[in-house]
Amino acid sequence: MPSNIRVIPAINSNHAHHIAAGLADGSVIIGQNEISHPSASSASLLSPEDTPTGSDAGGSGADGEEEEEGDDLPGSLASLRSQNIVFSKGHEDNEELSDRIERIWYINLYGEEIRPPANPKVVSSLGSAGAVIYSIGSLYTSLMPCLVLRNVGKALVESGKNTPKILLLNGSYDRETGPDHGEFTATDFVRAIVRGCTSSIGEKEGGEVGWNRFVTHVIYLEGNGAPTVGTAELKMAGIECMRVYGRKNPEGDGKGMLYDPTALAQTLDTILAARTKRTDARRMTVGAYGRSL
Numbered sequence: 001m002p003s004n005i006r007v008i009p010a011i012n013s014n015h016a017h018h019i020a021a022g023l024a025d026g027s028v029i030i031g032q033n034e035i036s037h038p039s040a041s042s043a044s045l046l047s048p049e050d051t052p053t054g055s056d057a058g059g060s061g062a063d064g065e066e067e068e069e070g071d072d073l074p075g076s077l078a079s080l081r082s083q084n085i086v087f088s089k090g091h092e093d094n095e096e097l098s099d100r101i102e103r104i105w106y107i108n109l110y111g112e113e114i115r116p117p118a119n120p121k122v123v124s125s126l127g128s129a130g131a132v133i134y135s136i137g138s139l140y141t142s143l144m145p146c147l148v149l150r151n152v153g154k155a156l157v158e159s160g161k162n163t164p165k166i167l168l169l170n171g172s173y174d175r176e177t178g179p180d181h182g183e184f185t186a187t188d189f190v191r192a193i194v195r196g197c198t199s200s201i202g203e204k205e206g207g208e209v210g211w212n213r214f215v216t217h218v219i220y221l222e223g224n225g226a227p228t229v230g231t232a233e234l235k236m237a238g239i240e241c242m243r244v245y246g247r248k249n250p251e252g253d254g255k256g257m258l259y260d261p262t263a264l265a266q267t268l269d270t271i272l273a274a275r276t277k278r279t280d281a282r283r284m285t286v287g288a289y290g291r292s293l
Contacts, residue, residue, distance in 0.1 A: 010146045012119040019145050020107045025099035030107065036141040036176060038095070096178055104144040104196065118149035126155040131164040131272055134215070136259075139189060140176045144196045153200030157213050164271050165213075167193065168264075169220040169227060171246060172256020177227075186229040190215050190239065212238035219267055221246040221257035242267055 001007075011017055021029045029035050106114050126132065134143055146152065156165065169186055170177070177184040190211060197214045218241045220229045231241040245263040249255040 006125075008121050008125060009119055010122055010149060011116055012121070013116070017116065018107050018109070019104055019141070020111070020113075021101045021140060022103040022105070023097060023099040024102050027098055029097075030111065032141045032145075035101070036138055036174070097175065100182075100184075101140050101176060101192075103199070104140050104148055105199075106145070106148070115150050118146075118152045118155075122146075122149075123151045123155045126152070126159055129159065129163065131166060131268075131275065132156065132159070133268075134165070134167045134193060136168050136170050138174060138176055139170070139192060144192065147193060147196035148200050150200060153197035153214070156197055157201070157209055161213070162275055164216050164275050166217045166219060166268070166271060167215050168259075169218055169229070170256075171221045171226050171258055172249060173225070173227065184227060186218055186220060186227055186241070187233055189227065190218065190234065190237075210238060215239055217242060217271055219244055219264070221259060224248045224257050225254040226257045242271075 018030065019032055019035070021035045023029070106116055108114050137143060159165075167186075167189060169189060173184065177189075194211050194214050198209065216239060218229065218234060218239060220226070220241065220243055222229075222243055226246075229241055229243075234241055244267045245260045246257040247260065249258055
């Protein structure tokens, strides 16, 4: 790995962590694989029969910290012990969700919601980052589990208004954002990120924190089944949208778009260069004001 790259785990723990997804129709799906690419033989919906009734079920401590537990305790959810190693990430290869995903949260082995904190190194890195990029990938099983961790939302807000927070929009849909229940637009992606970040700091969606404190730019592709972008709508929220050149997914029409690496790099350079100019201008203004005193 290049010396200028660091990979920091979102959670600092020796124990497995699991997530659950709440759908708009009230259904709850447990486990990352079940949300993203369920196997044909697995049971994904959380049911009363799958939840232990004993009073000694593990949960959160008084200070909100997760209690450390083994990976296979008696009475724990059977669906979290299943092996889901045969799967396909393709949207067309999986049964559609019964409704849209509305929320992601962490659960312990008994299915109870917990709020684990983010790795302190992640929080520190967000505070000192020159830019934050929400990369392409699975919105609800790759990106959201990082954002809902305690202290992440606060770190993003405190990183400053001049720090670009860039959503690199997916060029296609997957099971999690599939258009089975109405078109999932760029605004829906941004709204989901805002929900995750505000839940991290215990605030309701919107609250007193504007969307552009979490997302300042959206980079996107256009055509061939890529998510549509309401540029005017996002501009009203203080978010700049930048379309870049790409190419059709070779798998076929309607299968989305792929980013051109050169065009993408140039767009990112443009955003970062604008950020540097704003920061330098601010420093010059502060310096001049200080001398005038």
